[in-house]
Amino acid sequence: MSIATAPADADHALIERCLTGDNAAWEQVVRLHSRRVYNLCLRFTGRPQDAEDLSQEVFLRLYRNLARYRAESGNFITWLTALTRNLLIDHYRRSRNDRRTDALDDKAEAAWPATTGTGGAGLDHLVWGREAQEYIQRALCRLSPELREVVILRDLQDMDYKSIAAALALPEGTVKSRINRGRIEMARLLRATLGTSVPSVKDPASAKGVQP
Amino acid sequence: MSTTLTCWECEAQLSEYRDGTLAAPSAASVRAHLQACAACGVLAADLNAVSAALGALPQMEPPPRLLAAILVQTAAPLGVPGSAGAARPYPAYPAWSWAGMRAVLFAPRFTLGVAMSVFAVALTINAAQLDLSHVSVADFTPASLAGSVLRQASRVWARGVSYYNDLRVVYEIEAALHQLRQNAPSPPRSEGAPPPAPRTTV
Ligand SMILES: [Zn+2]
Numbered sequence: 001m002s003i004a005t006a007p008a009d010a011d012h013a014l015i016e017r018c019l020t021g022d023n024a025a026w027e028q029v030v031r032l033h034s035r036r037v038y039n040l041c042l043r044f045t046g047r048p049q050d051a052e053d054l055s056q057e058v059f060l061r062l063y064r065n066l067a068r069y070r071a072e073s074g075n076f077i078t079w080l081t082a083l084t085r086n087l088l089i090d091h092y093r094r095s096r097n098d099r100r101t102d103a104l105d106d107k108a109e110a111a112w113p114a115t116t117g118t119g120g121a122g123l124d125h126l127v128w129g130r131e132a133q134e135y136i137q138r139a140l141c142r143l144s145p146e147l148r149e150v151v152i153l154r155d156l157q158d159m160d161y162k163s164i165a166a167a168l169a170l171p172e173g174t175v176k177s178r179i180n181r182g183r184i185e186m187a188r189l190l191r192a193t194l195g196t197s198v199p200s201v202k203d204p205a206s207a208k209g210v211q212p
Numbered sequence: 213m214s215t216t217l218t219c220w221e222c223e224a225q226l227s228e229y230r231d232g233t234l235a236a237p238s239a240a241s242v243r244a245h246l247q248a249c250a251a252c253g254v255l256a257a258d259l260n261a262v263s264a265a266l267g268a269l270p271q272m273e274p275p276p277r278l279l280a281a282i283l284v285q286t287a288a289p290l291g292v293p294g295s296a297g298a299a300r301p302y303p304a305y306p307a308w309s310w311a312g313m314r315a316v317l318f319a320p321r322f323t324l325g326v327a328m329s330v331f332a333v334a335l336t337i338n339a340a341q342l343d344l345s346h347v348s349v350a351d352f353t354p355a356s357l358a359g360s361v362l363r364q365a366s367r368v369w370a371r372g373v374s375y376y377n378d379l380r381v382v383y384e385i386e387a388a389l390h391q392l393r394q395n396a397p398s399p400p401r402s403e404g405a406p407p408p409a410p411r412t413t414v
Contacts, residue, residue: 023287026283026286027283030279030282030283031279034274034278034279034282035271035273035274038272038274038278039271039272039274042272043269048272051274052274052275052278055274055278055282056278056281056282056285059282059285059286060282060285060286063286123257123258123261123262123265132265133269133270136262136265136266136269137269140266151266152266154231155263155266155267156266156267156269158267161231161233176227176228176233177224179227180223180224180225180226180227180228180259183226183227183259183262183263184223184226184255184258184259186262186266187255187258187259187261187262190258190262191258
């Protein structure tokens, strides 16, 4: 989903209408943005139930803070992303204990058999298959929250560096380096999970898959 | 014109290289290093694959009850203190009714979200003027929200959602709940499975 889909002016106009008590406008805001918020929560937590609860919380807070948004102005998506992210981080801290339990489960799962055809072939095949999607989600959830959030915003929500920096109130350089570290860490985790050894020197095929 | 990079310098720029945000000379340096260094080439390929795989993860559709729950929770007018989304904005009922219903209806795991979707369903039924005597509390277990007796309700779900925007929502929900309560079994007996459908009570 592209960040640029909803014109900023349209968002502003909708919010104005919400603030006058226009329920239809509010419903439209929810319809326009709930999918995005839900998916952000879902990918960050890896749990549909949590994603649902958190999404509700996001829109509740949004509703209560519409006037503040108008006062602060700015890009609505950025603002909504910041709000969502703050709740996700709160949730992450609150559920630390649950997560420790999960970490044990994950360790057991790390011994999953490698999918067929992965031996030393690089990660190029990852895009395909439901199973691969699960590996990816699991790896995502093992990233530190600092890396996880930027990777999700960049690669899943297709936000550019600048928007991410604005939403997270971080310097752009920090965002860049976190995205890079996050992707590299993902690659490392996936290789470990899939049981492929990092191809040693040679293999011009892997070295070639780089975009010019 | 491209400078020679160390592996460390190259690695630090791989994401920007992929995302196309490097200035041309920097991109050329990275490209040159990747052509010369197999280890970095593999890392770059992995990084690209990861990024592409993440981008290919499907957008999941939020459950329909999420929209309903959000709208119901935010149904109270803006600016009314403590009203918007208060977890239990309907305190006036005798303890056995709402609290009791909730105990029967919801396993501990099902919290506000499901409670609110019950409100929404009740409202939808009300809005569609379905015959409530055919709806029992047992029909509000989470599993049956999607189908069964409430199929008729879900067919008018969309209409109901629009409809309740035009109402004094809170009172409308209260009315729906009031009717529901009359169809509900008397004080719940346990917190276990929902009781058998009391279809004969009305
Ligand atoms: Zn190198």
